Amino acid sequence: MQHLQRLAAYQYRQRIVSFLGARTSGRWRIKINVVTLSAAASDVTDVVEAAWDTSESVLRTLPETDLDTNLGFLTVHVGLAGVWLLIDRWENCDILRHHHFHATLADPARFADVSQEHYGPCVWELAVQAFERQTWLDHVLANPAGPDIEGYLSVGLNGSI
Secondary structure, eight states: OHHHHHHHHOOOOOOEEEEEEEEEETTEEEEEEEEESSSOGGGGHHHHHHHHHHHHHHHHHSOOOTTEEEEEEEEEEEETTEEEEEEEEEETTTEEEEEEEEEOSSSTTOOEEOTTTOOOOOHHHHHHHHHHHHHHIIIIISOTTOOOHHHHHHOOOOEEO
């Protein structure tokens, strides 16, 4: 019954999502999304840069395989419980490979890998993933004209989620 009380007491509040474009790191082309409680993405550029540095470190260590698309997206989420960094990359055309990191609000630039002990994306991060899924389908997998990688990389989610 406690779980029902907790659910009844929970108050969902929308957050702001901003698409910051795509960046290249080695063979990887990665879209960057930022989710915040109320701040503009421009207010957390230091956190975004630290997240990008962490992401580049991860991407550099990945061996190249025949399954790689070398495309993906980041979600940097500055929330109440700290800063979350999700590195998602498209593999084998239709599979999303996921890495999850966390930093405290006291030290928002020091990310620790929590992939093994963390459940997965929260409701706001899932909104970004759902958008990326649809964009991947529209521009790459189900595009009648064939894969449009530049189109995929240029489209992002902006607004309240």
